[in-house]
Amino acid sequence: MGKGLFITVEGPEGAGKTTVLKMLTEELKDEGYPIVYTREPGGIPIAEKIREIILDKNHTEMDPKTEALLYAAARRQHLVEKIIPEINKGNLVLCDRFIDASIVYQGYARGIGMDSVYMINEFAVENVMPDLTVYFDIEPETGLRRIHQHRETELNRLDLEDVQFHRRVREGYILLLRQYPDRMKKIDANQPLDAVKRDVKQLVTDYFQMRSFPNN
Numbered sequence: 226m227g228k229g230l231f232i233t234v235e236g237p238e239g240a241g242k243t244t245v246l247k248m249l250t251e252e253l254k255d256e257g258y259p260i261v262y263t264r265e266p267g268g269i270p271i272a273e274k275i276r277e278i279i280l281d282k283n284h285t286e287m288d289p290k291t292e293a294l295l296y297a298a299a300r301r302q303h304l305v306e307k308i309i310p311e312i313n314k315g316n317l318v319l320c321d322r323f324i325d326a327s328i329v330y331q332g333y334a335r336g337i338g339m340d341s342v343y344m345i346n347e348f349a350v351e352n353v354m355p356d357l358t359v360y361f362d363i364e365p366e367t368g369l370r371r372i373h374q375h376r377e378t379e380l381n382r383l384d385l386e387d388v389q390f391h392r393r394v395r396e397g398y399i400l401l402l403r404q405y406p407d408r409m410k411k412i413d414a415n416q417p418l419d420a421v422k423r424d425v426k427q428l429v430t431d432y433f434q435m436r437s438f439p440n441n
């Protein structure tokens with residue numbers, strides 16, 4: 226692939242990923258970095274439509290494998306239509322969730338199996354993996370409290386799963402952290418917003434230096 230970078234952010238609900246990523250994108254843009262913020266599921270029109278179907282809280286009958294396939298389909302389109310072209314232009318793509326979310330939410334928390342979900346996603350992503358993944362670690366209860374108290378948009382079908390489901394989500398991410406210690410780095414998302422943003426910025430800018438981005 227081209228000279229850009231692909232960084233993803235992962236973690237349980239309410240960890241602060243979207244809030245921090247949006248602030249950081251603006252800050253880094255002001256400092257002159259070529260950055261594109263995007264999210265999954267979504268980021269381009271077809272994937273945003275798939276997002277509406279998956280997350281609609283009335284779709285309680287959705288089969289777990291259908292759910293996994295829909296996330297993978299949205300990801301495929303997002304990858305070919307936006308992520309790869311932006312990386313090839315030399316940009317940093319900062320993506321709110323990616324393949325790890327499927328492995329954890331559908332593979333581990335839903336119980337389909339991490340390997341099976343990895344396999345269908347291998348078909349979708351064809352070896353395009355993040356260069357760096359920042360994992361926002363938080364007690365599920367704290368994250369859920371945040372989204373119940375402060376979320377401006379309506380809670381979606383996944384937000385509304387029970388607390389055991391969200392505990393499995395965190396367990397699943399911790400398993401992935403052990404599996405990919407070079408790619409996945411943990412930050413403490415229980416801290417106040419400013420401290421979380423500071424830690425993420427430090428991690429990301431250290432990584433830029435290591436990879437000589439943007440002049441690599």
Ligand SMILES: Nc1ncnc2c1ncn2[C@@H]1O[C@H](COP(=O)(O)OP(=O)(O)OP(=O)(O)O)[C@@H](O)[C@H]1O
Nearest residue numbers: 237238239240241242243244371375376416417418
């Ligand atoms: N460090 C923090 N301390 C307290 N509140 C926070 C912190 N970070 C974010 N919040 C608040 O918590 C709520 C959830 O944050 P946000 O939507 O960024 O989380 P998220 O990780 O993107 O969640 P989800 O994955 O469910 O979309 C927001 O109302 C946000 O203002």
Ligand SMILES: Cc1cn([C@H]2C[C@H](O)[C@@H](COP(=O)(O)O)O2)c(=O)[nH]c1=O
Nearest residue numbers: 265266296322323326327330331383384
């Ligand atoms: C990419 C992806 C996401 N999910 C879940 C995780 C969240 O509950 C929602 C997305 O909502 P957010 O507010 O944008 O975080 O979808 C998933 O289960 N599997 C995935 O691959």
